[in-house]
Amino acid sequence: MTRTTADVTFLRGYNQALVMAVGRTVRTFERSTVVHATGLTPQAVSKVIARLTADGLIRSAGVRRPGIGKPAVVYELVPDSRYAIGAHVARRTLRLVLVDLAGTVHHSTVSPLPADFTPEQLLDALSVGIGAITAGTELRSRLTGVGIGMIGPLDHAHGLVRDAHGLRHWHDVPLRELAEAHLGLPVHLDKDVTAGITAEAWRHGATFGDAALIMVESGIGGGFWLGGTAHRGAHTNAGEFGHTVVDLDGPRCVCGRLGCLEVVHLRAIEAGDVPRAARVLAVGVVNLLQTLDLAHVVLAGADLLRHADVYLPAVERAVRTDVPRADWLAPMVTLSRLGADVIAAGAAVQVLDQLYGIPDLTPGTPPAIVRQPVAGAH
Ligand SMILES: [Zn+2]
Numbered sequence: 250m251t252r253t254t255a256d257v258t259f260l261r262g263y264n265q266a267l268v269m270a271v272g273r274t275v276r277t278f279e280r281s282t283v284v285h286a287t288g289l290t291p292q293a294v295s296k297v298i299a300r301l302t303a304d305g306l307i308r309s310a311g312v313r314r315p316g317i318g319k320p321a322v323v324y325e326l327v328p329d330s331r332y333a334i335g336a337h338v339a340r341r342t343l344r345l346v347l348v349d350l351a352g353t354v355h356h357s358t359v360s361p362l363p364a365d366f367t368p369e370q371l372l373d374a375l376s377v378g379i380g381a382i383t384a385g386t387e388l389r390s391r392l393t394g395v396g397i398g399m400i401g402p403l404d405h406a407h408g409l410v411r412d413a414h415g416l417r418h419w420h421d422v423p424l425r426e427l428a429e430a431h432l433g434l435p436v437h438l439d440k441d442v443t444a445g446i447t448a449e450a451w452r453h454g455a456t457f458g459d460a461a462l463i464m465v466e467s468g469i470g471g472g473f474w475l476g477g478t479a480h481r482g483a484h485t486n487a488g489e490f491g492h493t494v495v496d497l498d499g500p501r502c503v504c505g506r507l508g509c510l511e512v513v514h515l516r517a518i519e520a521g522d523v524p525r526a527a528r529v530l531a532v533g534v535v536n537l538l539q540t541l542d543l544a545h546v547v548l549a550g551a552d553l554l555r556h557a558d559v560y561l562p563a564v565e566r567a568v569r570t571d572v573p574r575a576d577w578l579a580p581m582v583t584l585s586r587l588g589a590d591v592i593a594a595g596a597a598v599q600v601l602d603q604l605y606g607i608p609d610l611t612p613g614t615p616p617a618i619v620r621q622p623v624a625g626a627h
Contacts, residue, residue: 261297264289265605267283268287268297272326273326273352273454280322302324306327307325307327310323310324328353330350332349333347333395335348335396335593335594336395337590337596338362340400340415343378345357346593347382347597350605352601358378358381359589360378365417368422371424375432376432395597395600396598397439398439398441398443399439399441400467401413405438405439405440407423408424408436411486424436437596437600440486440487441592442490442592444593444595444598445464445549446461448592449587451598459474459541460474461473463530463553464549464550465550468511469530471490490510493536500516510532514529518552528567531563531566532571534582535571538578546580547584564582565582568580
């Protein structure tokens with residue numbers, strides 16, 4: 250492909266993604282809404298709208314007749330035109346959700362996984378679960394893929410589960426490739442917490458600033474949204490927040506070090522002292538805020554949500570009292586509104602985002618495209 254052709258293809262995808270983003274954010278929109286929101290030319294928007302309508306992704310929802318001027322066609326996203334399945338693989342459970350193009354969760358199931366499950370056991374459980382969701386429906390033709398959010402360490406770029414903590418059969422397992430072959434669908438593999446923060450970002454839309462999702466569920470992880478995108482790091486393994494040391498002489502952690510946030514927190518839980526566990530987590534959150542200066546902290550995970558009435562105030566209090574100049578630097582602290590579905594929903598959203606979200610701006614991309622999505626818009 251020549252450079253020019255590549256640029257045109259990129260711009261077409263970019264402009265289409267901008268229109269889709271408007272469609273997800275507002276319930277209905279007109280051509281002029283998109284022109285104002287994106288800075289694209291009316292001609293370019295017309296072309297994108299025609300293409301998206303032909304693909305069934307948006308549809309006309311009527312005509313608005315202003316007092317003066319020409320009537321305007323009103324459009325809306327067609328939520329049931331595309332679906333993705335999201336899977337949250339935890340140490341003992343598999344949660345599956347069905348998510349539509351608007352990001353709405355339609356179906357959520359949770360099933361047990363065998364203790365210390367193998368890759369084959371997981372693939373079979375995925376196959377059975379997805380079969381149950383799609384059985385007797387016309388869904389298959391509108392299914393875009395499967396997103397898997399899993400515990401790490403995990404290599405998102407290569408689709409490999411490195412050595413998942415607490416699971417013996419998961420050393421450099423090419424799960425993405427195995428799952429694609431087993432399920433016959435495109436698969437997107439990411440760390441559970443990164444999937445989770447993506448779900449939150451889609452829900453909040455363009456106003457979502459730098460943020461972290463802190464998950465407490467058979468371990469502690471952190472997913473990051475920085476500069477308008479999921480932050481995965483140099484080896485795509487960002488998020489091992491639970492394995493940062495808070496006590497030099499603390500107990501031995503599953504990762505081998507002494508005094509990790511995760512093991513210190515676990516000891517408090519084992520002693521039945523949930524308030525202390527919440528304070529331990531809050532110390533970690535404040536450390537994170539000091540490092541990254543975040544606008545929003547989202548608390549999630551089954552073990553946390555079970556005691557949300559203890560964790561949320563503990564973290565809020567620590568943020569108010571322990572962050573210097575909390576009047577200036579304090580972020581918003583909330584519970585995930587997707588509850589137990591957040592990881593699975595985020596994994597599904599990542600599939601949709603790959604197809605219909607703003608394309609990645611790869612290092613080779615000319616910066617002009619970033620500044621001027623309008624140029625050569627068709
Ligand atoms: Zn550790």
